[in-house]
Structure formats: C-alpha cells, structure tokens
Amino acid sequence: MYVIVNAAASADGKLSSRRREQIAISGADDFARVDRLRAESDAVAVGVGTVLADDPHLTVKDDELRAQRREDSRPANPARVVVDSSGRTPTDAAILDDAATTYLCLSEAAPVDRRMELAEEAELVTAGDDRVDLLRAFAALQEQGIEQLMVEGGGELIFSLFEAGLVDELRVFVGPTIIGGRDAPTLADGEGFVAKFPALDLEAVDRLDDGVVLTWRVDDR
Numbered sequence: 001m002y003v004i005v006n007a008a009a010s011a012d013g014k015l016s017s018r019r020r021e022q023i024a025i026s027g028a029d030d031f032a033r034v035d036r037l038r039a040e041s042d043a044v045a046v047g048v049g050t051v052l053a054d055d056p057h058l059t060v061k062d063d064e065l066r067a068q069r070r071e072d073s074r075p076a077n078p079a080r081v082v083v084d085s086s087g088r089t090p091t092d093a094a095i096l097d098d099a100a101t102t103y104l105c106l107s108e109a110a111p112v113d114r115r116m117e118l119a120e121e122a123e124l125v126t127a128g129d130d131r132v133d134l135l136r137a138f139a140a141l142q143e144q145g146i147e148q149l150m151v152e153g154g155g156e157l158i159f160s161l162f163e164a165g166l167v168d169e170l171r172v173f174v175g176p177t178i179i180g181g182r183d184a185p186t187l188a189d190g191e192g193f194v195a196k197f198p199a200l201d202l203e204a205v206d207r208l209d210d211g212v213v214l215t216w217r218v219d220d221r
C-alpha cells in the first residue's frame with residue numbers, strides 16, 4: 001500500500017487552534033488539489049479526533065472527477081477510513097452516510113454494544129489491544145483492494161503513522177496565517193521523537209493560493 005499524508009498547516013505549523021475546531025487554512029486552489037488527490041486515491045483516512053472535531057464527509061466534491069472515477073469502473077467516491085480505538089465515531093457522523101464505503105478501524109477496547117451499533121453503518125476492522133495497531137489495520141485494508149491511501153490527519157494519527165514507518169509521502173500546504181498556541185494541534189503530535197527522526201526528501205515546492213505546497217518523500221534509509 002502507498003500512503004500519502006496530506007494536511008494544511010499555518011505558517012507556524014498548526015493544523016487547528018487550541019479549540020480544535022476546523023479552520024480553513026487552504027484556499028480554493030488548495031482545496032481543489034486536495035479534491036484531485038482524493039479522487040486518485042482508493043481510500044481517505046482520518047483519526048476519530050478529526051471526526052469529532054470536524055465531522056468531515058471525505059467525498060470527492062467535483063462532479064467531473066466523480067464521473068471520471070465511474071468511467072474508470074471505480075466507485076464515485078473513494079472509501080473512507082476512521083482510526084478509532086474505542087468506537088467513539090457518532091452513529092450520525094457524516095462519514096457514515098451511504099456516499100461511500102466506510103471502514104472503522106477499532107481496537108479490542110471498543111465495547112461490544114458500540115461495535116454492534118457501528119457494524120450496521122460501516123465495515124469493522126479490529127486490530128490492537130488498547131489502540132489501533134496501524135500496521136495490522138492497514139494490511140487488512142490492503143486486502144480489501146486499497147492500494148493508495150490518503151491520510152488527512154489529524155496530528156495524533158500522523159505522528160503514529162510516522163512512528164510505525166507507514167508513510168511514503170507527505171504533502172503539506174503551508175498557509176498564510178499564524179495560529180499559535182502550545183496546545184494547538186500540529187502536523188505531528190503524539191509523544192514526539194527524541195532520536196531517529198524520520199528523514200524526508202524534498203520532491204517539489206509549488207506556490208498555490210497565498211501559500212506553498214511542500215511534497216516530501218519519506219527517506220527509508
């Protein structure tokens with residue numbers, strides 16, 4: 001599986017404010033780029049923190065891109081994936097509507113009653129004891145035919161993916177604003193690395209809207 005992490009950060013590296021509400025950092029051109037990347041992916045993933053904060057739909061917005069996918073004998077929208085250890089995804093979340101297949105990656109810690117409720121709305125993948133074991137969960141997704149997975153965040157999930165060595169490419173739109181705040185989510189949160197920092201190879205720098213898109217490949221030396 002090829003994993004592309006895509007996110008938008010303020011000039012000071014924040015994905016959102018300390019209130020953890022959705023903030024449009026991207027402009028129209030960057031959102032159009034994100035839509036194209038969704039359209040070329042087999043699935044789009046987020047952590048449950050993002051589901052609870054943003055209630056994202058994660059569908060392809062452009063009619064022509066959806067029509068093109070259908071012409072290519074693919075579903076109109078890519079599948080959606082939520083990494084959600086204890087099954088906190090609300091049953092009325094936008095991501096659980098019928099616009100696309102949704103996989104919920106749970107851990108053994110998810111209570112049985114929640115599993116039963118969520119099983120009616122989504123495909124369940126269980127991997128890991130207290131937290132989702134990302135390596136095993138992604139292997140299961142690959143078995144379902146997901147070859148290119150786009151990850152939209154947030155910072156907790158992105159850090160864990162780097163920690164697990166699962167990221168192939170990182171694309172970051174750096175936008176023209178300062179959010180600040182020591183408790184505001186950044187591109188990679190979690191525990192943070194203290195040694196063996198993942199190394200990146202800069203592949204492209206593209207000016208877009210009033211910011212810049214940085215494309216990095218993960219150096220697996």
Ligand SMILES: NC(=O)c1ccc[n+]([C@@H]2O[C@H](COP(=O)([O-])OP(=O)(O)OC[C@H]3O[C@@H](n4cnc5c(N)ncnc54)[C@H](O)[C@@H]3O)[C@@H](O)[C@H]2O)c1
Nearest residue numbers: 007008015016020047048049050132153154155156157160
């Ligand atoms: N600017 C952007 O591009 C962008 C993109 C996505 C989210 N956001 C913002 O990020 C914030 C949400 O991010 P977040 O970091 O709080 O949550 P997140 O979306 O990264 O979800 C993290 C949660 O996923 C679950 N999880 C299960 N297994 C895990 C594992 N192995 N590793 C990590 N997490 C695991 C845990 O419950 C954890 O709390 C919101 O404010 C949202 O608006 C911004």
Ligand SMILES: Nc1nc(=O)c(N)c(NC[C@H](O)[C@H](O)[C@H](O)COP(=O)(O)O)[nH]1
Nearest residue numbers: 008023024025026054056057058059152
């Ligand atoms: N590329 C990007 N630029 C931003 O400025 C921003 N705030 C996000 N945030 C990502 C997050 O996952 C959002 O919740 C989904 O981008 C919403 O997706 P929908 O429109 O509901 O399909 N992503």
